[in-house]
Amino acid sequence: GNSVTQMEGPVTLSEEAFLTINCTYTATGYPSLFWYVQYPGEGLQLLLKATKADDKGSNKGFEATYRKETTSFHLEKGSVQVSDSAVYFCALREANNLFFGTGTRLTVIP
Amino acid sequence: NAGVTQTPKFQVLKTGQSMTLQCAQDMNHEYMSWYRQDPGMGLRLIHYSVGAGITDQGEVPNGYNVSRSTTEDFPLRLLSAAPSQTSVYFCASSRGAGEKLFFGSGTQLSVL
Numbered sequence: 187g188n189s190v191t192q193m194e195g196p197v198t199l200s201e202e203a204f205l206t207i208n209c210t211y212t213a214t215g216y217p218s219l220f221w222y223v224q225y226p227g228e229g230l231q232l233l234l235k236a237t238k239a240d241d242k243g244s245n246k247g248f249e250a251t252y253r254k255e256t257t258s259f260h261l262e263k264g265s266v267q268v269s270d271s272a273v274y275f276c277a278l279r280e281a282n283n284l285f286f287g288t289g290t291r292l293t294v295i296p
Numbered sequence: 297n298a299g300v301t302q303t304p305k306f307q308v309l310k311t312g313q314s315m316t317l318q319c320a321q322d323m324n325h326e327y328m329s330w331y332r333q334d335p336g337m338g339l340r341l342i343h344y345s346v347g348a349g350i351t352d353q354g355e356v357p358n359g360y361n362v363s364r365s366t367t368e369d370f371p372l373r374l375l376s377a378a379p380s381q382t383s384v385y386f387c388a389s390s391r392g393a394g395e396k397l398f399f400g401s402g403t404q405l406s407v408l
Contacts, residue, residue, distance in 0.1 A: 190338075218394065229300070229386055229399030230339070275338060282327075282346065282393040283354060286338040 188213050192276045192287035199266055199294050207261040207290045209250075209276035217278040219243075219252050219259040224273045224289070233261075233274070266294045298322045302387050302400035309377040309407045317372040317403050319387030325398070327390045328370040329354070330362065332383040333402075339386065345370055346393055377407045 193208040211219065218237045222230040234243030239254035248263045259276060271294050276287040303318045321328065329344035341354030345364040359381060361373040370389075374381060387400040 222397075227401070229388070229401050230397070231399065232396045235396075279394060282344060282352070283341055284329075284397065285355075286331075286340075288336055288338040 188217070188278060188280050188283070188285045190276050190278055190285055190287035192274075192290055194288070194290065195273075196291040196293060199292070201268055201294055201296050202265045203294075205261070205263040205266045205270075205292065207274055207276075207292070209259045209261065209287060211257050211259065211276075211278050213257075213278055213280055215280055217280045219250070220277040220279065220284070221248070221250055221259070221261050222275040222277060222286075224275065226272070230275060266292070268294045268296055270294050300387055300389055300398050300400040302385075302403050304403060305401070306404050307406070309374075309405065311378060311407060313377050314373070314375050315377065316374075317385055317387075317405075319370045319372065319400060320368050321370075321387075321389040321398070322368065323389065323391075323398065324367060325389035325391050326367070327393045327395070328364065329388050329397075330360070330370070330372045331386045331388065332356065332381075333386060334383050342372065342385075379407045381405065382407045 189212045220235045221233040223233045224230045234245040236243040236252035242251045273289045300321045330342040331339040343362040345351045385403045388397040
């Protein structure tokens with residue numbers, strides 16, 4: 187079956203620290219991979235995506251590389267800001283369904 | 297730009313009551329879906345629709361009904377609410393099944 191496993195939070199970092207949120211997946215085919223972000227009181231928003239192996243998705247300083255050999259799609263940012271505080275969801279899409287991880291809450295302190 | 301609009305934002309029900317969560321989008325998206333978000337479980341797909349007149353079950357469809365009579369609207373019905381349906385519900389739409397999803401702001405439902 188299809189599933190996504192992401193590192194449990196919460197994660198608390200100081201401003202300008204380096205961020206990594208791990209995500210691994212299990213899929214029966216060749217899924218597309220996504221990171222969504224949820225700010226407090228809002229719905230999810232697409233942060234970045236990658237549709238095939240070795241693709242790198244990037245947006246707002248965040249990056250993630252689709253690694254088929256390790257079935258991973260880890261989210262990274264070199265220097266986090268207070269405004270990055272949110273819950274981050276890794277997801278994979280196969281056919282009509284999007285399968286989400288459990289989410290990782292990030293808090294960035296000044 | 298309205299995007300995806302969900303109503304109500306909050307709702308409290310008693311066990312056995314019925315209600316409909318409304319979802320409307322003004323982007324002419326073909327694909328619409330409903331998710332529930334529970335602590336420690338991420339988002340799980342309840343039902344989805346790839347176009348008007350077409351609906352299908354997702355991962356956790358039991359206890360929920362949907363219909364898609366128009367492109368714009370995709371209501372979610374709880375016929376007999378149960379405490380296990382206490383959750384935050386999100387409606388989402390996209391141009392096609394594999395496209396970027398746009399989410400509504402959510403409905404927080406409590407069933408007592």
